[in-house]
Amino acid sequence: MVVAVSIPYLVYADGSCFGNGGVGGYCAIVVATDGTTREIIGRSDGATTNNIMELMAVIVGLEAVEGALLLELRSDSQYVVTGMSERLAVWKANGWRTADNKPIKNRDLWERLDRAASAHRIAWVWVRGHDGDALNERADQLARAAAEGR
Numbered sequence: 001m002v003v004a005v006s007i008p009y010l011v012y013a014d015g016s017c018f019g020n021g022g023v024g025g026y027c028a029i030v031v032a033t034d035g036t037t038r039e040i041i042g043r044s045d046g047a048t049t050n051n052i053m054e055l056m057a058v059i060v061g062l063e064a065v066e067g068a069l070l071l072e073l074r075s076d077s078q079y080v081v082t083g084m085s086e087r088l089a090v091w092k093a094n095g096w097r098t099a100d101n102k103p104i105k106n107r108d109l110w111e112r113l114d115r116a117a118s119a120h121r122i123a124w125v126w127v128r129g130h131d132g133d134a135l136n137e138r139a140d141q142l143a144r145a146a147a148e149g150r
Contacts, residue, residue, distance in 0.1 A: 007033070007070055007071060007072050007123070008032065008033050008069050008070060008071065009030060009031065009032055009033075009065050009069060009070075009071040009072075010030075010031040010071065010072050010074065010135075011028055011029070011030050011031075011058075011061040011062065011065065011071055011072070011073045011074070012028065012029040012031075012061075012073075012074050012075070012135040012136055012138070012139045013026070013027070013028045013029075013054070013057035013058040013060075013061045013073065013074070013075045013077075013080075013139060014026065014027055014054070014057055014075065014076060014077075014129075014136065014139035014140045014142075014143045015027075015050060015051075015052070015053025015054035015055070015056060015057045015077070015143055016050070016053055016140070016143040016144045016146070016147045017044075017048055017049055017050040017052075017053050017147060018147055018148075020049050020050050021047050021048075021049065022047060022048070022147075023043065023044055023046070023047070023048070023147055023149070024043070024044040024048040024049070024050065024052065024053040024146075024147050025041070025042065025043045025044070025053065025142075025143045025144065025145065025146025025147035025148070026041070026042050026043075026053045026054070026056045026057035026060065026143050026146065027039060027040065027041045027042075027057055027138075027139045027140075027142035027143040027146065028040045028057050028058070028060050028061025028064065028139070029061075029135055029138060029139050029142075030061060030064050030065060031135070038064060039138075039142060040060045040061065040064055041142050041143075041145075041146050042056060042060060042146060043146045043147065043149070044147075051077075051079050051105070051106060052106060052109060053143065053147075054075065054077040054079060054080050055080060055106060055109040055110070055113060056109070057075070057139070057143065058073065058075060058077075058080050058084075058113060058116075059109065059112055059113050059116050061073065062113070062116035062117055062119070062120060062122075063116050065120065066119075067119070068119055068120060068121070069119075069120050069121070070120070070121045070122075070123075071120050071121070071122055071123070072122070072123040072125055073122050073123070073124055073125065074125045074126075074127045074133075074135075074136065075124075075125075075126065075127065076126065076127050076128065076129035076136055076140075077126075078126055080113075081124045081125070081126040082126075083110065084113070084117065084122075084124050085124040088110065088114060091104050091110070092114075096110075096111075
């Protein structure tokens with residue numbers, strides 16, 4: 001028997017950085033089952049990286065949804081999706097170090113994301129970027145615009 005589960009929130013997140021050491025932007029789009037949509041957009045204060053902007057997009061998306069909720073988070077960042085679905089528990093068990101005993105990059109953001117994620121039950125879904133998914137395309141467009149200062 002197949003049981004359909006209604007997911008109260010769908011979150012799309014994307015980050016953008018020009019020159020991967022320049023100004024960046026990020027966007028999270030939160031869609032509720034009632035059809036309401038919120039777009040949360042931000043910009044780096046200075047030089048940043050694409051990975052930092054990807055993490056920030058997911059963080060602000062999760063922080064915008066209150067309560068212990070079931071949600072699906074979609075991102076075209078394998079760094080974020082694989083980090084949260086496969087690597088986070090290992091990093092924490094290893095004292096925030098990689099398998100070759102190096103410190104985790106962006107640890108402060110991974111810890112913040114871990115806290116934000118702990119308030120929810122999340123299905124982490126990787127989506128191919130620039131592949132026609134309308135909300136992924138919209139998040140990308142808004143993140144790029146934020147990075148460009150528009």
